[in-house]
């Protein structure tokens with residue numbers, strides 16, 4: 094099954110006045126698909142995407158299955174891991190290290206196509222065949238100018254999950270984030286407890302690896318800088334230094350400052366958790382079975398004993414059941430882990446009643462949703478780079494990348510710079526509350542049609558003539574909720590009520606973040622290239638004075654953005670925490686032999702990009718499982 098790029102014809106109408114709607118973009122995507130659409134994973138599997146829509150279900154759905162409509166896979170496993178994303182790939186690797194354990198890894202998507210490997214390509218992965226394509230529900234606080242007032246919240250549906258489509262930033266968060274988790278009743282999750290697990294997965298060969306207190310060199314996951322920096326990268330780092338920010342390694346105990354980011358890459362190629370943790374063992378460990386294009390619909394739980402004993406899944410239009418002798422581990426991510434729990438009878442009783450699902454355990458599944466929010470629309474025009482590269486230049490860059498994994502396509506443009514700052518609203522001593530990122534953009538397209546520009550943002554990050562300043566809210570107060578789809582709970586997308594910017598403090602922090610970021614324009618570095626702020630007002634915000642607090646708030650609510658760091662919907666917490674879904678050992682409260690291990694368990698989002706912390710959670714969770722079954726139960 095080869096990769097299918099996003100379908101721009103959905104957005105581009107005849108007469109669209111932006112360049113990404115021109116035929117050259119369609120041809121470029123076709124070229125990329127031809128060159129990078131296949132997967133280098135060894136066995137090109139014969140299975141096809143399950144045409145789930147063809148499967149009929151309704152009120153009697155689960156009764157039919159229970160009555161024998163399902164094929165039972167008699168071959169029991171010790172552990173079943175649901176979802177091969179950032180967490181699931183790590184867990185499957187670590188559990189299958191124990192030779193006598195039989196491990197089954199089930200993934201709804203297919204093999205990871207080669208297109209994910211190219212660092213400059215993430216924009217074109219969103220909306221492509223390896224994205225679940227979720228959107229938020231329309232709300233009064235956010236996404237007001239987006240199509241149908243919904244923001245796109247992509248998630249990877251592929252081996253590697255979201256680590257295969259993300260921007261590869263490796264940033265762990267502040268030590269105090271983890272101490273805070275512990276202070277919320279999660280014993281064993283302080284920074285001292287989790288640091289060894291960050292180091293365990295890390296294989297860092299850059300200079301900072303010499304600081305062996307914080308960095309590891311023997312893990313599966315390669316952490317490196319990109320091999321290519323264009324002139325604006327170094328110029329922007331100099332500018333931040335002019336503003337007084339120190340260059341620091343933000344993956345130590347010091348975050349406030351600026352750095353050329355560490356990335357999940359190896360020799361100019363992405364390291365998803367599939368690439369790092371599964372590829373090296375996939376054909377070697379006989380006790381690990383991987384099933385792709387396999388959609389898990391629910392966890393099988395005995396309602397009397399409350400013991401989880403397997404899963405039910407769909408593949409090739411057939412429904413199967415498979416059993417787990419020891420545990421089921423749910424690693425389906427922030428949206429699909431709560432969804433799967435609710436379909437299995439674990440969730441808030443009011444919602445499960447409404448959905449006619451028999452309640453096995455009443456827990457606040459789906460609540461506590463948090464995200465790192467940002468906005469589109471604060472644009473700095475540069476005079477030293479061009480968006481309009483010729484076909485020849487693009488082909489030259491592709492050739493260079495294929496030959497030696499170098500050149501403009503081996504990096505994410507200016508997105509490889511990270512500044513972490515504090516606003517006046519931050520009370521902690523040394524934790525940042527705003528991340529300043531510099532995304533790349535095409536200025537004229539954005540002025541012509543900001544919504545269409547973001548919908549058709551598929552070209553490599555390497556080609557740009559403007560910077561989109563993105564202040565990112567690191568410690569949001571707003572909390573959202575995930576619920577089941579009312580008309581199609583099993584196969585339909587979950588309903589995501591993001592509640593982004595519902596709390597006023599979140600807006601205030603971003604406003605100050607914008608102002609701090611715009612100080613870049615005062616620096617010698619930016620002045621010397623004639624960089625200037627694009628002050629055209631965006632549609633919907635014309636009534637406000639450009640640059641006023643009200644104008645920035647209008648942009649936030651109209652052109653809401655996300656760093657895609659949604660977490661928290663199966664919150665980790667002790668039994669007396671009314672919102673908690675899993676305990677500090679990641680076991681679902683009240684249920685035996687079922688854990689959740691993924692981004693959904695974070696009680697509070699870390700003040701860094703979430704992939705590194707998810708991988709750490711998976712490393713630590715795997716050790717907890719080993720400890721239980723090797724040392725206590727057997």
Ligand SMILES: Cc1cc2nc3c(=O)[nH]c(=O)nc-3n(C[C@H](O)[C@H](O)[C@H](O)COP(=O)(O)OP(=O)(O)OC[C@H]3O[C@@H](n4cnc5c(N)ncnc54)[C@H](O)[C@@H]3O)c2cc1C
Pocket residue numbers: 175176177178179180181199200201202219247248249250251252253254255256258259260261262263264387388389390424425426427429430433656657658659691692693701702703704705707
């Ligand atoms: C576009 C984007 C950019 C990002 N950029 C960065 C970044 O630069 N740095 C960073 O640190 N973080 C980034 N993140 C966030 C980070 O990648 C995620 O926090 C992390 O990958 C989440 O890991 P997870 O294991 O919880 O979920 P996922 O990695 O999403 O894995 C869940 C897996 O479960 C599978 N699955 C779901 N439901 C089922 C089912 N019912 N049956 C079978 N399988 C199922 C999915 O297909 C998927 O493979 C980004 C995320 C996105 C989407």
